[in-house]
Structure formats: C-alpha cells, structure tokens
Amino acid sequence: MDKPTLDSGAVYDICTATARPSGVCKALQGLKEIVVKAAAAYEVAAAQQAQHTLSHLKHQPDGEPAAKPAEAAKVAKAAKAAKGSLNEQLKKTYVNRMVGGAGRAVYDKLRGSCHGLCALCGHGAADTLDHQMPKDSFPLLSVVPVNLVPACSRCNHQKREQAPTYAGDQTLHPYFDGDVHDHLWLFARITGPPKPSVIFYVDPPADMPPTFAARARHHFAALDLSGLYNSQIGNELRSLGMSLAKHPLLPAELRGHLQETAEIKAAVEGRNSWKAALYRGLVDSTWYVDGGWEEPWK
Incomplete structure (x- = not known):
C-alpha cells in the first residue's frame, strides 16, 4: 500500500x-x-x-x-x-x-x-x-x-493503545511493511469428521526476514485474525458446496478448480488473504476433495 x-x-x-x-x-x-x-x-x-x-x-x-x-x-x-x-x-x-x-x-x-x-x-x-x-x-x-x-x-x-517495545512487537504497517507479502506465511488447515472446521495459522518461511516474521505473528495474534476469518468462512464454504452439488466434479477436477480459485484469490485479494489461504487449504485436504465438501458447514 x-x-x-x-x-x-x-x-x-x-x-x-x-x-x-x-x-x-x-x-x-x-x-x-x-x-x-x-x-x-x-x-x-x-x-x-x-x-x-x-x-x-x-x-x-x-x-x-x-x-x-x-x-x-x-x-x-x-x-x-x-x-x-x-x-x-x-x-x-x-x-x-x-x-x-x-x-x-x-x-x-x-x-x-x-x-x-x-x-x-x-x-x-x-x-x-x-x-x-x-x-x-x-x-x-x-x-x-x-x-x-x-x-x-x-x-x-x-x-488498542499498543506501542512496540522492540522491532517485532508491532502490527504490520501497511505503508512500510509491504515487502512482508513477498513471502507466503498465512495458511489454513482443514479438519474433517466428525466436525469439519478450518484452522488459520501463521508459518513464516525460513527465508523471511526475522523482523517481518515476528510482526506477521504479532499482527495475526494482536488483531485476533483467526477469530475474524473463522467468522467469515461459513458462507464461503456453503456457497462452494451448493455450487459443487449442482455441478459435481471428480476429485482431480475439484482439486484443479480449487487451485485455480486459490490463485485468483491471491492475485485479487493478496497471497496472505484469508480466502487465498482457505482455498490453498482445501486443495491440500484429501478429505474435502474426496467428498468432505458435502458435509454441512455451520
């Protein structure tokens, strides 16, 4: 920005x-x-x-x-x-x-x-x-x-009124920390039965500068982005499930569709956006691709 x-x-x-x-x-x-x-x-x-x-x-x-x-x-x-x-x-x-x-x-x-x-x-x-x-x-x-x-x-x-006490003790600054998005650090893990759910988490790569890695973790935790993102996924997954019910895809086709969607979300909303992370997680979920998408999402 x-x-x-x-x-x-x-x-x-x-x-x-x-x-x-x-x-x-x-x-x-x-x-x-x-x-x-x-x-x-x-x-x-x-x-x-x-x-x-x-x-x-x-x-x-x-x-x-x-x-x-x-x-x-x-x-x-x-x-x-x-x-x-x-x-x-x-x-x-x-x-x-x-x-x-x-x-x-x-x-x-x-x-x-x-x-x-x-x-x-x-x-x-x-x-x-x-x-x-x-x-x-x-x-x-x-x-x-x-x-x-x-x-x-x-x-x-x-x-709140948080002020940093060291370099990593700060939320990401949109005007100055843009290079943090040169790295992929936001991920989503899809868990299957008995209760399907999504876990968002930060996992900075080894080549990410330590200050940026620390700030990404701090930003995610301080703003409770896990809670925010989880409050949004229901409608996204229900819509996806309804679409797949009308237009069924074989597992390999579905994985390709999810991968393409993840790439589009990353291009439009950012590689570390929650939607890009969500769809990457769906690609990696064998349970979801093999039929988990039919499970009701609350």
Whole structure:
C-alpha cells in the first residue's frame, strides 16, 4: 500500500488553524516545527522497522522524559496559553479538527486510500483511522498522515493503545511493511469428521526476514485474525458446496478448480488473504476433495 504523499506540516496547519480560543491556536501553531521533526523521525524509523526507537517522542511535548530546563520553560508557557496540557490539545486536534472539523477532507482521503477496506485485516470496511503509534502515548503524531492507517472499528479496537517495545512487537504497517507479502506465511488447515472446521495459522518461511516474521505473528495474534476469518468462512464454504452439488466434479477436477480459485484469490485479494489461504487449504485436504465438501458447514 502506498504511503500518503500529504505533507505533515500542511496537514498540521489545516488542523490547528481553527483551534479556539486564540491562545490554544497560537500554542499549537508554535509546535509546528516540533511536529514536523517528529513526523520525519517517525518516517525514518518506520522505513527501518524501528518504531520502537521513538521512545524519545513518548508523551511529548509536555510529558516524559523530562525536557531540558530551557525547553521545559517554553513548554510550560505554551501550555498555560493553551489553558492546559499541550498533549491533550494535540489529541483534540485529531478528534475535533481532523475527524470532525477543518481537516475532515484529509481524514476521508486517508480513510479511503485502501479501496475503502481496512488495511489491517483486508476484510472490514475502513470506517476509521488507526494511529500506528497511539496518540495517547505519542500526541505529536496525532495528525501525521503516515501514522494514520485506514482501519475497521474492530481492528482499531482490537489493537488498542499498543506501542512496540522492540522491532517485532508491532502490527504490520501497511505503508512500510509491504515487502512482508513477498513471502507466503498465512495458511489454513482443514479438519474433517466428525466436525469439519478450518484452522488459520501463521508459518513464516525460513527465508523471511526475522523482523517481518515476528510482526506477521504479532499482527495475526494482536488483531485476533483467526477469530475474524473463522467468522467469515461459513458462507464461503456453503456457497462452494451448493455450487459443487449442482455441478459435481471428480476429485482431480475439484482439486484443479480449487487451485485455480486459490490463485485468483491471491492475485485479487493478496497471497496472505484469508480466502487465498482457505482455498490453498482445501486443495491440500484429501478429505474435502474426496467428498468432505458435502458435509454441512455451520
């Protein structure tokens, strides 16, 4: 997924220009250079799969770690003008002036940048934006475009306010971790009687970079994608079973049909999409191909 080309400084200007009262507006605009520098640091770190190295931005500008004396005085003065915490005002900039204010056009553009789908699960409708580095801990990144990813409410809630503590301790970043899909790592195992079921799992290949392998596992677990995918397979398999009942195929023909479908799903939805994994699993299931498809799927 292509990263946004929106300029972080320009977006920040849009989202702070209408802040009220005037003291809050002035205090926020006075932080622009700090926000732009934080955005640049974030982009460098994300490109290197090293977001965990951004701890110096945590709770800034007026939180931990403690600012230098000269900077602390400047921050305290700005916070007073802003009638409270600058961190809270930065978070309000997202809530009040990006989601529901002057920056709404930016919000909508980012939200629709993955064809209207959640960039985290690839399935749900993108009805919100996820802060890859959470705004509660990293308020300077609240309206930085490359930190905002189109997401469904389920994934956004499931991910919560998690921030990485090491390179692999992070969900996959759609803008920077695209190379992870050069590798096949999502699989599905079909189990037969007495109760047919599908088990989705992550099994990174040996040549997959360790950081990507760890992130794929973390992404799958943190977002409970196994639960999400299993909630979707019923209709897919019932439809397939009804089609096969009307147009029966010999086992060898069925295996070829399933293989072709798996390749199409991989080409259209991604090789690590749940549908591509499902059909690959069906190809490998002798039980399913030899008649298991006739079993009722609940």
